[in-house]
Amino acid sequence: MASVDIHCDSITKRFGGTEVVIPFSVTLAAGQTTALVGPSGCGKSTILRMIAGLDTPDSGTVALGAEPPRTVARNGALAMAFQDPSLLPWRSARANIALGAELARKPVGDVDALIDLVGLGGFADHRPGELSGGMRQRVAIARSLISEPDVLLLDEPFGAVDAMTRRRLNEDLPPLWRSRGATVVLVTHSVQQAVLLSDRVLVLSPRPARVVADIPIALTGTRDSKLVQTAEFAALSKEIFAVLEDSI
Amino acid sequence: MTVLRLLLWLCVVLVLWEGALRLVPGSLLVSSPLAIAGYVSNNAALLARAALETSVNAAQGFVWGNLAAIGLGTIMIVFPRSARTLSAVCLLVFCVPLIASGPILRVLFGPGTGPQIALAALAVYYTTLLTLLVGLRAVSQTWTDLMRVYGRGPMSTLIRARARASLPYLFVGLQISAPAALLGAMIGEFTGAERGLGVLTLRAMRGLDTNATWALALIAALIAMIAYGSIGWLGQRVVAYRPVILLSAPAVSVRQRPWKYLLEIGFTTAFVLILWQVSMDALDLNRFFAKRPGDVWAFLAEAQNRNTVLSALAETLSFAVPGYLAGLALGAALAALVVLSPALNRATMPVAVALRAVPIITTAPLLVLAFGRGLVGTMVVVAVMIFFPTFVACQQGLRQTPGQVVDLFRSYDAGRWHLLRAAQIPAMLPAFFASARMAVPAALLAITTVEWLATGKGIGVLMATTASTSNYNMLWSCVVILAVVAVVVYAAVAAVEHRVLRIYANEQV
Known part of the structure; x- marks a missing residue:
């Protein structure tokens, strides 16, 4: 599997009269997980959408490897999980997950293994209307993983998931995309989640977004719930909180 | 700016139209703009009187119909238990084609303007009621909960929250119903009035006067568009927000046991029959023309009468069903194709919405001129209507x-x-099925109107002849049969809808 790095080169975006992103440049290393944290409405989702090629920057360029995002998407090497699960209500959980492979023009792999992994065993044939909010979100995450993307974009992916499930997903999912060498960008409100899942945390200022801190997360040991209780983890979280508070 | 561009486009269309006809002279079907203008200027006084007459009748019916809708909507919200029965009765009344109630209203009211006004009211009340109900119910659960926390009842919620929240919806309903009022008034005139655009249309059709037919259709469309536009303008002044409304009765409830459903149908039928009998008796209407349920039953019990009605009905349906299916298929297919091209989609949307302002039935005479009085012409009218x-x-x-x-x-x-496919x-699909249901009465209206006006076939013409030969038993039986057909087909479409939407729209996620 190809490792793809992500280059944002002075990208800007404005909606109407509002500058949402002013020249924003960053390079995200291949195979790394980077978290974007920042206050609500700071433009982090817009940056993610530009990386996905859903929004086009007003100026500047985004490159995934050497390609523009649309080309990568056409090759089925990009996937995104949205804040809202956005499932097709007439498809079962299994068929919704398979949609990810279908859209990426890839053979549908082992859906059932993925279903078990996200803890939906026994619910594969249920339609979204019969699932809870957290279960729907897990379907959406599984859908983004089924195509084994090189670039995986997660926009508040565990927002509606209950605390217990979130803890399990935080532990179970990262090894999956790490082992495949995917480059992951994660947008989140949760400082703890950012530290737990990422190799690097970018703290953004209120709108228009600008990087106020670039913090490498060099934690040793497995990333699980025990790690959260270590002093190292607490120090990193504290540092990020401090930057966030200063920037507001 | 947009007005200027619109006028420019209008000029281009008129010039092309005129030019095309000059190239292909001798067309009996299509009049040139200059010929139509000539007819209008030669008959200006007559046309103005007729237009005024029709507009006044339509306006009166518009007011009555909408007042009825507001009253019914209020009752259904304040007394939710009444809502199911009331909406079933409203639907039943709506399902009776206007052209079928026309002759009956004619014998009840006599030659005056009563039937036109009543038909205009009948044509508008249901659309307004549907949109109004959507608006009245658009209040969130939190609001009603808030009212209940303070111990306030449904009346308080109605006044404080629902009434204001439903205003934008009411305006959409009023706007869409304005052309319908004109349509109702014209159909009332078809069934034997003395003055009005409908009377002139009938005369022009019978005299094969192409210029007059075109002029009348255009005048009717123009009046409808002016009414539609001005209500829209008023709505924009009063409420800024304009909701998107699917014009349709709500889909059948999913959690309904079959026996309960049958019970409800039986209850509604009984209610309607009693209402029919009691209202006729209370008004002390002459049994000679105001038939009661028992009369119709006795009449249809005789095999010969039954066969006459049913064979006319079979003829009607053999034209209506293909037209209905073709109209639905074309409408859905074109919408799906157009959405593939965003530019085309943006361009056609306002045109399609503007076409709501045209009472389509006024184009029926033109379509019959163009496609003939046979199967094709009839089918085209039904298909275009849908x-x-x-x-x-x-x-x-x-x-x-x-x-x-x-x-x-x-x-x-x-x-x-x-994306389109998946x-x-x-x-x-919900929108498609909603329009498939609403199209059932529309198709019956279109087919019976064409039969009445032009083709001389089917149940429409049976009603026309029996109305003039005073065979009121036959007339009432035709109306009852048409209503039953409309309700049965509507229910059949609803059943298919129910099955499909259980899969495709069981919950928006």
């Missing part, structure tokens, strides 16, 4: 595809065709 509302509804339905689902497909760079068409 095509436009279906197209508009499906286009709106396609837009109901959630934005994030569209984003999901875009994030994989999936093609437009793939997400947009399923999202369109």
